[in-house]
Amino acid sequence: xxxxxxxxxxxxDCAEAMETxxxxxxxxxxxxxxRYRNExxxxxxxxxxxxxxxxxxxxxxxxxxxxxxxxxxxxxxxMLNLSGTEDVRSFVTKDEDSDYVTTNLYADExxxxxxxxxxxxxxxxxxxxxxxxxxxxxxxxxxxxxxxxIHQLNLILMEKGKTFEEPHQEVVANVxxxxxxxHFVQAIGTKPSAPLPSKLQPSETIAxxxxxxxxxxxxxxxxxxxVAVGHANEAQGIDQSIVIYKRAADGxxxxxxxxxxxxxxxxxxxxxxx
Numbered sequence: 001x002x003x004x005x006x007x008x009x010x011x012x013d014c015a016e017a018m019e020t021x022x023x024x025x026x027x028x029x030x031x032x033x034x035r036y037r038n039e040x041x042x043x044x045x046x047x048x049x050x051x052x053x054x055x056x057x058x059x060x061x062x063x064x065x066x067x068x069x070x071x072x073x074x075x076x077x078x079m080l081n082l083s084g085t086e087d088v089r090s091f092v093t094k095d096e097d098s099d100y101v102t103t104n105l106y107a108d109e110x111x112x113x114x115x116x117x118x119x120x121x122x123x124x125x126x127x128x129x130x131x132x133x134x135x136x137x138x139x140x141x142x143x144x145x146x147x148x149x150i151h152q153l154n155l156i157l158m159e160k161g162k163t164f165e166e167p168h169q170e171v172v173a174n175v176x177x178x179x180x181x182x183h184f185v186q187a188i189g190t191k192p193s194a195p196l197p198s199k200l201q202p203s204e205t206i207a208x209x210x211x212x213x214x215x216x217x218x219x220x221x222x223x224x225x226x227v228a229v230g231h232a233n234e235a236q237g238i239d240q241s242i243v244i245y246k247r248a249a250d251g252x253x254x255x256x257x258x259x260x261x262x263x264x265x266x267x268x269x270x271x272x273x274x
Contacts, residue, residue, distance in 0.1 A: 104138070125217070130169075130171055139155075153173075154173075155171075169189035202227040206227065209225065209243040212264050223248060224248045
């Protein structure tokens with residue numbers, strides 16, 4: 001028998017002969033269980049937050065051609081209004097035709113990112129009250145989505161001191177992270193705040209949509225607005241109006257404004273599909 005084996009056997013015999021105090025045994029058991037419980041809860045929390053973040057990204061990245069009421073902000077609020085979650089720096093979404101990474105921006109990255117600052121300045125100009133809002137979410141998404149290359153910025157501004165579950169003012173924006181080109185913007189509780197759309201005349205609906213677009217520094221000359229829906233959507237229980245803006249030169253639909261009571265949004269059609 002080698003010296004190493006003899007030493008190993010001797011140490012084993014000594015260890016087996018030792019008595020562990022009951023107090024130490026209890027402490028070890030408590031520590032082991034606590035570690036197990038923390039690891040288990042951490043794993044559940046990470047999975048939960050990853051699921052929330054992934055679904056949020058899917059909502060913001062889905063090509064927006066809205067012929068029903070835009071429920072984007074409502075879905076975002078519902079998914080972010082979850083307890084027991086923790087901050088996740090970035091996460092990957094991958095399937096048959098998508099492979100992209102969504103990264104949450106830190107405060108210093110927000111202050112140094114030109115597209116973020118340009119978008120914030122644009123929103124602040126159009127909606128001065130948002131200067132006092134909190135940045136509830138700022139994310140950069142880059143990769144392939146639906147077979148198309150994307151590089152987008154998702155931003156949510158929310159009234160200070162409020163939570164997603166209570167009435168509040170909010171602005172949601174989705175833009176190209178490099179160029180700042182708008183893809184989707186929704187304002188909730190801000191001015192102009194639409195009354196019941198079904199109570200508006202077509203001219204009033206278009207006028208309100210035009211004001212909203214001007215607040216976002218969007219040019220409307222060269223486009224012909226048409227009210228596509230001017231009554232309540234009884235099937236969904238939603239009262240809304242939709243104004244589609246078509247290029248005057250060729251009648252091609254380029255973007256649309258959706259009005260619901262208390263919120264208004266603009267969504268741009270995919271130039272390759274519209």
